[in-house]
């Protein structure tokens with residue numbers, strides 16, 4: 001059995017969700033892959049849990065649910081995550097702090113600290129990737145460690161790993177898709193129920209998938225960040241979200257959706273990268289029977305390739321358990337690399 005000590009930085013919905021899933025899947029991961037992930041540290045904004053002998057991930061998850069992580073016997077009040085990453089022996093850092101697309105912080109510093117400490121990074125955090133993708137990739141390379149971020153785009157949908165592990169021989173010629181579940185939910189509900197925008201936006205917030213500031217969803221910024229990650233990771237571009245042409249969904253009315261529907265179309269917020277063009281996010285008419293016409297909170301991505309033709313995957317783009325699926329996939333593949 002290979003023991004792999006890990007740190008989780010950011011113990012919110014995603015970070016504590018990962019702890020829960022690691023606990024639930026412990027036996028499967030041991031028997032299928034011979035790996036024993038041992039949680040040795042948790043970083044939060046107001047302190048850390050540190051225990052080199054191993055933290056019970058389910059106990060930590062439960063304490064977090066009760067708002068009482070600071071009652072953990074190994075809680076160190078005031079210790080910061082940078083010191084945790086530097087000082088505690090671990091192979092992999094899971095970075096799951098909240099996304100900040102302007103500065104990328106605090107995730108950016110956590111990732112850079114991890115690379116300098118020769119630790120692999122697995123993340124769901126879009127901000128640092130949208131701000132400094134190539135810098136982070138180069139730092140990981142220079143330090144001889146892995147940098148995996150499947151969970152940052154499309155939640156559970158395995159798009160980056162699909163390209164890296166399965167479509168290796170293909171040139172990827174174009175990418176288009178729905179990368180924001182909140183917008184998809186809003187447009188679907190407005191279209192099927194004829195409800196006004198403001199009403200469905202608050203519904204989407206209640207579902208818990210909208211960004212803390214839902215402007216990022218409805219103005220297309222979240223989609224643009226994910227597109228930037230795809231552009232940089234798959235096409236080797238060096239763009240930030242400011243290099244994306246972005247139009248959101250705030251101007252779309254129930255009447256426009258009705259007119260589209262009468263003609264056999266739905267309106268979707270589509271992110272696309274085609275050939276050498278600037279990445280673009282904008283509402284587009286999509287035929288109702290088209291593979292991109294998925295409803296509700298679903299995400300979808302179509303890859304245009306030279307050998308395989310068109311490949312379309314769809315799935316849940318948000319949620320703690322769904323995002324953990326991608327994080328676990330990255331954790332296992334780092335161990336097997």
Ligand code: HSE
Nearest residue numbers: 180181182209211318
């Ligand atoms: N706010 C995002 C969405 C969450 O609605 O898709 C996942 O990145």
